[in-house]
Amino acid sequence: MGTTGQGQAGQDADEANGQTVKRRSAASGFLDALRLSVTSGVTGAALAALVVGVIMEAVPVFVTGGGVLILIGVVAGRRSPAGEEPPAGRLALARIEDLRATNGEMADVPVKFRLTVAPDDRPAYRVKINQAINLVDIPFYRPRGTAVVTYRPDEPWEVRIVTRPTPEWSRRAEEAEIDSAPESTLVSDPGVSEGSWCVLCLLAFLAGAALVVLLFRGELFTSGDGEGAAAKPPSSSSSSTSRTFSTSTTVSGPSTSLLTFGVMRVTAMELEARVDTAYVTAITIEDHRMAVRGDSTRPVSETVHLQSLPYELFPGLVREARTTLGVRDPRSWRIDVTPGTGAGAGPRVRVTVTGKEGTAHLDADATGRVTDRRVAAGSRDLR
Known part of the structure; x- marks a missing residue:
């Protein structure tokens, strides 16, 4: 079922559709911002009128401010519950x-x-x-x-x-x-972010309040200098990414093992955050240690995606390798994950166990299905 990649006409249709959605969303966002600015400004002016009316003992100013606030509350109360239900997904x-x-x-x-x-x-x-x-x-x-x-x-x-x-x-x-x-x-929510909405409300509120204070500054016998501190643009920092990288982490505690359910995936997430990428070229997992290596110049097809591996199935593969490959008393085990070879091939998972009979391993694919076995050379049980 090919839904895209249908030639130039299909791409033109996709782009035209995205532009139409963006234009509609931009118009809706502008109207929302305008409505919010007006409401915030009027609210600020009404509150300032209440304060000025109390200070000046001017009943008309106080009543006007209070009446506007009540009107805003009534209008907002009527609008809130009457919204139309959005179309079903x-x-x-x-x-x-x-x-x-x-x-x-x-x-x-x-x-x-x-x-x-x-x-x-x-x-x-x-x-x-x-x-x-x-x-x-x-x-x-x-x-x-x-x-x-x-x-x-x-x-x-x-x-x-x-x-x-x-x-x-x-x-x-x-x-x-x-x-x-x-x-x-690519489409995204064109609405203003929550932080921008807050700034817009605050500025409109202060503008409305300042307008009322300026109108009655003579009667108040006060004047103030409004000093607006211009917001500094956020500082940006850049860091260079090395050509190759490697890192590892150790699970502490004598009773903690990476074979415990969920520990492998959590550890992989920590390593991903440390190297700032999910695409690596090799993963090594031992009982208390996980390590990754990578090369930022390698194409995605020649890497392994850290979060796409079935970590929940790896303990079962280790258990199978320790019991079916002729190593009676395994001293250690290790899992190595490397990119697959060939077009469309998924990652290759190899579980290696070592004991007095020698070294044995089994290979599995990205779904945890065993594809090959090699028993220990010194084993008497060649299952």
């Missing part, structure tokens, strides 16, 4: 372009996704979302995979991954092949 398929977990302290892990959403009734487009995914379900979401999502036609940036789709949509997701949409089709 629609189901669609989406290609996972990239994903990155941001925390691992709870069972539901916040993950940043970059998706290509391919609705049935409109051109495909790109979107970035944040969604909490259960720790056990994370291995099912991999780059270039297909997921079932819901989206709102009027606000296409409102996209959520359906973690438990119906059998029909699950079948469609398994059979679908979705092409990546152009970066120019």
Whole structure:
């Protein structure tokens, strides 16, 4: 099911659709900002009138300020509960372009996704979302995979991954092949950020209050110099990324092991945050130590995505290697994950165990399925 990559005409349609959504959203955002500015300014002026009326003992000024505040409260009270319900979300398929977990302290892990959403009734487009995914379900979401999502036609940036789709949509997701949409089709919420809304409200509020004070400055016998401190632009710092990198971490405590459920994935998240990338060229896991290596010049196809590995299945592979490869009393074990060779090949997982009979290993693919075994040379049990 190719939903994008349909030639120049398809790309032009995607870009035109994205521009239309952005124009509509920009107009709506401008009207919201204008309405908020007017309301904040009038509120500030009304409060200032109350204060000025008390200081000057001017009843008309006090009554005017109080009346305006009551009017604003009545209008706001009538608008709040009467909003129309937004259109219901629609189901669609989406290609996972990239994903990155941001925390691992709870069972539901916040993950940043970059998706290509391919609705049935409109051109495909790109979107970035944040969604909490259960720790056990994370291995099912991999780059270039297909997921079932819901989206709102009027606000296409409102996209959520359906973690438990119906059998029909699950079948469609398994059979679908979705092409990546152009970066120019990326949509995002055009609304002003919460911090910008607060600044806008504050400025309008202060402007309204200052206007009333200036009108009655003669009667108040005071004058003030309004000194507005210009906001300094945020300082920016740049750091150079080395060509190659490597780092490791050790799990402390005699009773703590990376084979404990969830510990491997949490440790991988810590290493990802340390090297500031999810794409590495090698991963080594031992009982109390995990290490990663990488090369920033290597293409993505020649790397391993840290969060796409089925860490929850690795303890079972270690247990199988320790009991079925002829090493009766394994002294140590190690997991090595490297990029696959060949087009479309996933990462290769090798579990190595060492004992007095020698060294043995088994190989598995990115889903935890065993693909090869090599028993210890000195083993009597050649299973």
